[in-house]
Amino acid sequence: MEATSSAKSIPQKKSRWNRNKVYTNLSYLVMVLPGAIWLLLFSYLPMPGIIMAFKTYRLVRPPADSFIQNKFIYSLIQSPWVGLDNFRYLTLPTNIDATLTYVRNTVLYNLLFMVVGLVLSVALAVIIFELTNRFLAKLYHSIFFLPYFISWIVVAYVVYALGSSQGIINSGLTSTGFAPIEIYKEKIYWPFIFLVANIWKYTGNGSIIYLAVITGIDRELYEAAAIDGAGKWKQFTNITLPHLIPVIVLLQILAVGRIFGSDFDMFYTLPNGAALVKDVTQTLDVFVYSMLRSSTPLGYPAAAAFVQSIVGFILILITNAVVRRTKPELALF
Amino acid sequence: MDIPIKPDSVPKGKFFSLPRKKRDVLALSRTTNAVLTVLLGVLCIVTLIPLYIIVISSVTSEAALTANGYRLWPEEFSTMAYTFLFAKGSIVITAYNNTIISTVAGTILSVLMVALYAYPLSRNNFKYKTFFTFFAFFTMLFGGGLVSYYMVTRQILHIQNSIWALFLPSAFSPFWVIVMRTFYQTNVPNEIIESARIDGASEWRTLFQIVMPLAMPGLATVALFSAIGIWNNFFNCLLLVDDAKYYSLQFTIYTTLNNIRFLLENADKMQGLVNISELPSQTFRMAMAVVTVGPIIFAYPFFQRYFIRGLTMGAIKG
Numbered sequence: 001m002e003a004t005s006s007a008k009s010i011p012q013k014k015s016r017w018n019r020n021k022v023y024t025n026l027s028y029l030v031m032v033l034p035g036a037i038w039l040l041l042f043s044y045l046p047m048p049g050i051i052m053a054f055k056t057y058r059l060v061r062p063p064a065d066s067f068i069q070n071k072f073i074y075s076l077i078q079s080p081w082v083g084l085d086n087f088r089y090l091t092l093p094t095n096i097d098a099t100l101t102y103v104r105n106t107v108l109y110n111l112l113f114m115v116v117g118l119v120l121s122v123a124l125a126v127i128i129f130e131l132t133n134r135f136l137a138k139l140y141h142s143i144f145f146l147p148y149f150i151s152w153i154v155v156a157y158v159v160y161a162l163g164s165s166q167g168i169i170n171s172g173l174t175s176t177g178f179a180p181i182e183i184y185k186e187k188i189y190w191p192f193i194f195l196v197a198n199i200w201k202y203t204g205n206g207s208i209i210y211l212a213v214i215t216g217i218d219r220e221l222y223e224a225a226a227i228d229g230a231g232k233w234k235q236f237t238n239i240t241l242p243h244l245i246p247v248i249v250l251l252q253i254l255a256v257g258r259i260f261g262s263d264f265d266m267f268y269t270l271p272n273g274a275a276l277v278k279d280v281t282q283t284l285d286v287f288v289y290s291m292l293r294s295s296t297p298l299g300y301p302a303a304a305a306f307v308q309s310i311v312g313f314i315l316i317l318i319t320n321a322v323v324r325r326t327k328p329e330l331a332l333f
Numbered sequence: 334m335d336i337p338i339k340p341d342s343v344p345k346g347k348f349f350s351l352p353r354k355k356r357d358v359l360a361l362s363r364t365t366n367a368v369l370t371v372l373l374g375v376l377c378i379v380t381l382i383p384l385y386i387i388v389i390s391s392v393t394s395e396a397a398l399t400a401n402g403y404r405l406w407p408e409e410f411s412t413m414a415y416t417f418l419f420a421k422g423s424i425v426i427t428a429y430n431n432t433i434i435s436t437v438a439g440t441i442l443s444v445l446m447v448a449l450y451a452y453p454l455s456r457n458n459f460k461y462k463t464f465f466t467f468f469a470f471f472t473m474l475f476g477g478g479l480v481s482y483y484m485v486t487r488q489i490l491h492i493q494n495s496i497w498a499l500f501l502p503s504a505f506s507p508f509w510v511i512v513m514r515t516f517y518q519t520n521v522p523n524e525i526i527e528s529a530r531i532d533g534a535s536e537w538r539t540l541f542q543i544v545m546p547l548a549m550p551g552l553a554t555v556a557l558f559s560a561i562g563i564w565n566n567f568f569n570c571l572l573l574v575d576d577a578k579y580y581s582l583q584f585t586i587y588t589t590l591n592n593i594r595f596l597l598e599n600a601d602k603m604q605g606l607v608n609i610s611e612l613p614s615q616t617f618r619m620a621m622a623v624v625t626v627g628p629i630i631f632a633y634p635f636f637q638r639y640f641i642r643g644l645t646m647g648a649i650k651g
Contacts, residue, residue, distance in 0.1 A: 027536035028453035035450030043472035049481025072488035151565035305478030
């Protein structure tokens with residue numbers, strides 16, 4: 001029936017096809033609608049609010065005849081522009097040390113996690129793939145993946161059970177005659193705790209994607225290399241690694257964009273609010289949050305958050321541009 | 334067969350007698366293999382120790398824990414903490430309820446929204462494909478910052494102090510949209526969709542009856558990850574809930590730990606102000622942590638194969 005009608009009148013079929021096309025696009029638009037609304041409300045709506053960094057935000061009740069009745073929007077518009085004053089506050093002689101410390105913590109922890117995470121995830125993927133006993137390999141991988149599903153709050157309990165004054169480590173230390181350690185009072189332990197916790201939680205998850213890539217590599221490449229006398233290490237650097245590079249580059253570009261952000265839950269819950277170790281545990285995210293919930297004028301945390309957003313965004317653009325220039329096929333966009 | 338199997342590396346049954354040389358071309362040497370197997374085995378045990386500690390301290394008797402501190406093997410076992418937890422712990426029950434409701438609602442919402450949003454992006458005949466891809470992708474690169482987000486959610490969307498606060502902010506994810514889009518593209522053959530259309534199925538029918546069943550592993554992955562994301566979510570509650578009626582499980586157990594640690598560490602300064610013996614017992618707290626992790630641990634062995642398969646198929650372009 002389709003065939004006969006189209007054979008008889010071509011124009012009619014064309015208009016029907018057009019109507020179908022409109023209908024198709026309309027259906028597609030309805031499909032993306034819920035997600036688009038969510039993005040609009042939770043991601044795009046906060047974006048203009050970034051101008052708070054350049055204002056002294058004051059809560060003003062909108063007058064009854066005002067076009068805008070929402071308190072926040074009205075206040076945001078009415079609040080006076082103050083240029084860079086909020087940023088100046090963060091760099092005042094009294095605050096500069098704290099600000100720089102939090103920036104340093106954020107960036108250094110991120111770099112550390114990026115490098116260590118990458119190396120360990122790739123290593124784990126390669127080893128899991130190479131193990132002869134496939135049952136054990138699968139079991140191991142399942143176990144390494146498990147911590148990804150455990151919340152940081154539970155990890156905070158573990159840190160407490162291990163490291164508190166009554167914890168396992170201190171029980172062991174005191175019973176063998178050593179002095180106990182005070183993790184909630186001494187700074188030195190924290191970089192180590194964060195690093196171990198981060199490795200514990202993310203290595204198994206990180207290795208999945210690399211494992212998938214490695215599995216997809218043609219085995220004949222390795223056979224040829226082995227016959228030519230290349231050892232495992234040579235096979236890794238000359239075959240495995242080049243195949244992994246696109247994924248590594250992609251993930252690292254995204255990680256660079258988050259370099260001013262941090263794993264809030266980890267940095268907030270593991271030290272458990274211990275004030276004495278703040279200098280090595282507080283990151284920008286936590287800093288912004290604690291300013292937000294204190295009596296500090298909102299412009300100050302807004303300024304810090306502005307730096308986070310903009311610097312992250314610019315870094316992602318730069319990294320991507322550099323990658324695009326050297327190897328266009330690896331660029332994110 | 335979920336974790337990819339390396340071909341030719343496992344001689345089995347009658348193939349055992351295959352010439353060893355064939356096997357040795359790619360397999361690790363026996364020594365290296367043995368060393369790595371043992372090494373990874375040890376690391377696995379280390380990985381599980383934190384969970385073990387929580388579980389074992391939750392079944393230690395309170396007296397033993399107070400007298401000897403945390404131990405790897407307790408002198409005295411007791412299930413008191415659990416009896417206590419479910420008998421009296423109204424805050425835990427409320428928190429459990431809130432978390433279960435928000436996890437179920439949030440998971441359903443996010444699977445639906447992600448599945449619906451990702452499908453048109455995978456279709457070449459969608460006119461606004463580029464725009465909506467960018468619309469989602471851009472939010473992964475840039476955001477308005479925490480302060481603005483806080484003000485918008487509280488003063489414009491007004492979701493604070495309600496059950497909505499616990500899951501609505503996590504009910505959609507551009508990251509999973511990108512993964513699902515790739516999943517549709519690589520796992521649902523275009524020919525099937527085209528033939529469904531020729532047979533007269535509408536876009537909706539094609540999606541729900543043809544595409545979604547084929548994309549089940551991907552959808553299951555999205556479902557499980559959002560379920561766990563919301564179950565473990567702490568930040569939504571921290572930022573948006575002040576009323577204990579709507580506290581989530583994670584937030585409740587965090588506050589408990591935080592209060593206790595503060596009181597214990599500062600006990601000397603607060604002589605007479607707090608009676609330490611009135612605090613929730615230590616085993617009680619550890620039991621709280623266990624019931625928080627419990628459902629995940631039980632579900633994990635059944636679902637982890639989906640995670641891995643869904644993740645790898647969606648993340649890699651064919």
